[in-house]
Amino acid sequence: MPKVLISDKMDPQAAKIFRERGVEVDEITGKTPEELIAIIGDYDGLAIRSSTKVTRAILAAAKNLKVVGRAGIGVDNVDIPAASAAGVVVMNTPFGNSITTAEHAIALMFALARDLPEADKSTQAGKWEKNRFMGVEMTSKTLGLIGAGNIGSIVADRALGLKMKVVAYDPFLTPERAKDMGVEKVELDQLLARADFITLHTPLTDQTRNILSAENLAKTKKGVRIVNCARGGLIDEAALKTGLDSGHIGGAALDVFVTEPAKESPLFGTPNFISTPHLGASTTEAQVNVAIQVAEQMADFLVAGGVTNALNMPSLSAEEAPKLKPYMALAEKLGSLIGQLEGDAIKSVAIEVEGAAAELNQKPITGAVLAGLMRVYSDTVNMVNAAPLAKERGLDVREVRHDREGDYHTLVRVTVKTDAGERSVAGTLFGNASPRLTEMFGIKVEADLSGAMLYIVNEDAPGFIGRLGTTLGEAGVNIGTFHLGRRDAGGEAVLLLSVDTAVEEPLLWTVCRLPGVKTVKALTF
Template sequence: MAPKVLVSDKLSETAVQIFRDRGIDVDFQPDLGKDKDKLAEVIGQYDGLAIRSATKVTEKILAAADNLKVIARAGIGTDNIDKIAASKKGVIVMNTPFGNMITTAEHAIAMMFAVARQIPEASASTHAGKWEKSKFMGVELTNKTLGVIGAGNIGGIVCDRARGLKMKVVAYDPFLSQAKADKMGVEKVELEALLTRADFITLHVPLTDQTRNILSAENLAKTKKGVRVINCARGGLVDETALAELLKSGHVAGAAFDVFAEEPATSNPLFGLPNVVCTPHLGAATSEAQENVALQVAEQMSDYLLTGAVTNALNMPSVTAEEAKVMGPWIKLADHLGAFIGQMTDEPIKAINILYDGVVSEMNLPALTCAAVAGILKSANPEVNLVSAPVIAKERGVQISTTKQDKSGVFEGYVKLTVVTDQRERSIGGTVFSDGKPRFIQIKGINIDAEIGEHMLYTTNRDEPGIIGALGQTMAGSGVNIANFTLGRTEPGGEAIALLYVDAPVPQELTSKLRDTGLFQQIKPLQFNVG
């Protein structure tokens, strides 16, 4: 019996035909996604669901999806899919991360031109018959400095186009290596330098805890007078209220926004201000991009449903069904090792070295390596997956190497992950116990035995009496309950580490109190996806 796919959003006829040509029974209902009750009523009939942004795949929808095996989003963003619920249900979530990069980059360049020459306002004035030629004095882009925040796929294209316009390009991206910056022909700078030097600032980063309000009121105040700000990435990267005030004062000369903190944006502090260009999230809205992602999603879904091949999956490694039972816990371990390193590392990564020892060395190492690299990169970009992680690492000039060796210690197998930056090397090792649970067994060369939980706290200090008591008392005083407490040290009186598994996210108040004790060299709350 042929697999059955529901297309519940607008997808091109060419893409729908791909399903048919591949032998998939496709049901094309482009308006069904807007009716959540009807979707919940019929979803149980289908093996696959192809969507854009209109369909909201909620926990309720997934509860009714008894036969669903894969959800594929024609586009990058998957905020409209409950990925945790999908994972629990055993449903693969795919996206098409590379289909609309050029279109989005071009929109950012177009918005930069529009705000530099006040094109929308000049057009409206001319349509009104006013001919206010002297009112709309613009600025050239040539020889201006463009500050690019985020030099990944889309940001990299913007850098290239801007250099073609003879702009000076400075880029801030913690994961951009100097070698990659040199190859791109851009100057790698810290955020503070970018803010003070840039005539135009454009953002190309995902919305994470690290990037939320990256252009805060404080940072916007550091920009040079007359700067123009462009955001075609994600709403929430800029403090829109603070930007509006700086536009009114004249410190910021203009802004161009395609995305907003709240969407659909029917009201916003930026609306109605002079020389502010706003578009309704059109970054990927070209016929070419829409066609590209539609064709990709049809091919990816067909491949999976017919052959089991997994491409651009956000919640599943690229492994065969036979490998999955054995490799599953090791893939989870590799992801946890990477997540630890990623959350601990702020500076650009030059190299990632992975050692596979014992039984794990005979497994599907490319999948394990992808899981480890994805774990590292996801701390900066949650949209990274097992397929895109090596590509992104390569684009950023990160060298990835693997070594395999026969059993050399007390464990049947283990994985050791080492990351190299200009400042330091950081390493962590782990294994999978007989119960199938991943464990951390070594950090910075110090042996430990740590259970991995969703919320953790990592500290380092000199090994001296009273540290454990101070740590426990401070946590108790902040109402933080410890589920598991693991210690390790190099030698008596040497360097010591603690890794605590706690019941809830570590509050900022606690980290501040721990710093105030003066006892700890490092204090780092950590999060792990243990689902």
């Protein structure tokens, strides 16, 4: 039974769902990093919110860990490169608190427009300063969205309902999507010059850090009001204070800060500044939603192999997983075969699918090929870390999908390029379940790939098989299965033998010296 640790406070529905799905779960919260390191080795999954920091040290201690699930959107508390290197899937729940965060951004826009916090404070102090609090209407104003993804699109929809004009800067926003959203796609400088209100809805990356820098804040329209419910670090906080003090920025509302919890900040006490303690996802509905979603996603992965909202591997639904499993087994064997035979000589790899395989999600098939191929470099490689490892080694990876019908109802072909040229292997599924090699370097060979095997390229000549059998028999090696293919009679032939025991190097050299032998290689599957 898979075992999951919930290390941050989470709605009880999460633990309930884990248990209903056949996953053992412990709820142990508030642990120090050292305490977490001491216990994490017992768990297959780690469910977190924002408090637990999943560092390289914690991942190094998590020998059995397969998945980290973040109940929420932001994963800046997870070392994703280290998780990928360790073969650990990292998931989040990008939709569970989208509405809640968008509504909080809209609420802060209203609060800025009408100076609600100060008006409330003044009124409760017994003052009646009706003329002091002169606000602005939001109708007909221009809202500038920096980031138009899940949350940004909801904010845009609500703003359009308020009769605002919406412009959006997002490098990933297509013109078609912008049209569907009812927004105008613009460049950042255009947005800064035109927006009466600016809201930020992007993750914190090297590209977005301080996207509202001192230089960019100086480009904004005088009197602009700025809202950030996304991530601290998107705004230069010192420059923001300068803009507020000078009056160039009409108001700012931050739900997030560079350092959290933000117990002190130069911005505190600044006129026209509103702050909340990272409340974007803090509604009853959102807390329940993200807890349910992270538990369902992690349970699907641990029990059925489904991968949803993963940040470091392709998605694979729980419904797809059983159907794709035999294809992924075939793909991994083909990758392993060509990886063991070509190794460091490989410069690029192409994965082609046709027939039934072409109708499926190809990303997991590609991941399985890379996992098999990269296994010659690491015995801990899997579908999570195979792609980064391939990239690290400079391999160019290409996917090809064919609609044509071939000799087999389904076919997966893996072609690698080396300095010596292209080499390919191909395979199919027998009975839609059993992986079978069908072609090797242009030679038709039908073979199961399993256990210890011996790969031999030789000249097709009478008596060779007898000499080989005698040599292996005298060394005490029993042949399990025998698979032979050749280009032409008397030409080059390929032998794949399954053997009951691995063939050691001295015996390989003996086989290599047999007349007609060109290549000998021991394989393991």
